[in-house]
Amino acid sequence: MDPAGRVLAKARLPEGVAGMARLHALVAGQFGAADPDEVEVVVGIETDRGPWVAALVAAGYLVFAVNPLQASQYRKRHAVSGAKSDAADAHVLADMVRTDSHQLRPVAGDSAEAEAIKVVTRMHKTLIWERTRTTQRLRHALREYFPAALEAFEDLDAADTLELLTKAPDPAAAARLTTAQITAALKRARRRSIADKAAAIQAALRAEHLGQPAVVTAAYAASTRALVAVLAVLNEQVTGLQGQVEAHFGRHPAAEIILSQPGLGPILGARVLAEFGDDPDRYASAKARKNYAATSPITRASGKKKVALARYVHNDRLIDALMSQAFAALNASPGARAYYDKQRARGADHNPALRQLANRLVGILHGCLKTNTHYNETTAWTHPTQTLAA
Structure with a gap:
């Protein structure tokens, strides 16, 4: 054309x-x-x-x-x-x-290093989401025929839980598990207070619960074995990809600046870098970066009515990482905690206050990347006053 x-x-x-x-x-x-x-x-x-x-x-x-x-x-x-x-x-x-x-x-003209980080971080997060979905499917199946397992095991995707469900995927087999078998699984998973936990698990598995006919229980047990096997593979691959994420992210020139930000470790930092990219000319201002991150509000104004709303069209992976950073920053940064408490005191609920904190942290990150400087708690949360000459 x-x-x-x-x-x-x-x-x-x-x-x-x-x-x-x-x-x-x-x-x-x-x-x-x-x-x-x-x-x-x-x-x-x-x-x-x-x-x-x-x-x-x-x-x-x-x-x-x-x-x-x-x-x-x-x-x-x-x-x-x-x-x-x-x-x-x-x-x-x-x-x-x-x-x-x-x-x-x-x-964006992102570097090959940033593109590589995006590939591994997105797959890492995708596998974590898939593990969560598979865990929920397992939880739903156990609720239908083996409710004792839900009382006995806190984390369905934990290594000791998967090992014991592999050995005993139905109520009858679980009731026959010995203390030695349960203890051995807990030790391999490096649990604490092993004796108390083993006794509690055994008691929960041997308690009386409503059940299903034998043929239905056998069908559910077969499904549980399949889900447990999938979770075991997902756990292995998530752990392996975590090492790849840390390795790729550690080689990027901006890694130290990003890791200096409150609430960002190697994994969250890699996700933030991957989704923002590293093109230095991509975001003209901190506002542009905030708009892309979807942490800044949108305004709807018509006549005398004017409201500020959250952005619901956004990059799911980026907003997930930024909200996680904001939550972690509450304990890592006194300035972030004070800013969050200020929003709550103004009447904002937890999520809106956390989103406003994430928005502020995005602006701080933008400034650090533009000036190639590390995060400084005092500089980030101090608002200098301007004195106008008479």
Whole structure:
């Protein structure tokens, strides 16, 4: 599409090198006698990562990653019928970057190190989420046929719990577990107060509870074995990836600055770096970083009505890491604790107050990264007063 909106060419391209080569040829065919170095090619695409995005940026195109929600709303400017097709979506994306590129965000020029951190941190968090889902499935199954296990074991994904459920996945087998077997599992899991815990677990497993018919219990036991096996693998892979996250993050130049922030350790720090990226020109100001983080509120004003609301369209992984940082900072930073208490005193509930604290911490992080300085408790939470000359 040219600057006037006239469609110059259209094509469906294959994946891989062949598709990229055809795209280059398609674009080059529109230059005519013009010098290719003087022609700017702007590309709209509904993702900010992957081989195609990397190849487009490397080829010198100005690439805008368009949020699918933006494209969906923009589509209504062309038609209100609700019709949708790949060709129409391509036309919408081309028209968006032609007319509204000043409103869009170019693909960030993150380093390869930051991209590597993003890969391992996202998979690490994905496996943790999957472990939580699998644990809930196990909890639901045990509640249906083996409620004694829920009373006996505090953490269903713990190593000792998984070992004992593997040996005894049904009430009858669990009631036959000896103190020695339970104690051995607790020792391998490095538990404390082993004797007391072993006695409590044995008593809970031998207590009377409502049950299911034998054939149903056997079916549930088979399901429990499968879920326990999945949890064991997930635990192993989460631990292995944690080491990879720490190793990749430790080699990044900004790691020390990020680790100096209150509430951020190697894992949370790696997640924050991965989701923010390390392009120094990506965020024009602290406000821009806060808006991307979705910690800053949005304002809805109409007539005399004006309200500030939380942003519900956000990067789930980033906001999760920032809220975890804010909660940890309550004990790590007196300034953060005082700021949180101030919000609560103004009537804010826990989550809104924590979100405001996270918003403040994002601004502090932005300043530290821009000036290449470590976090300082006094500087971060002191507001100097300005004296105006008479």
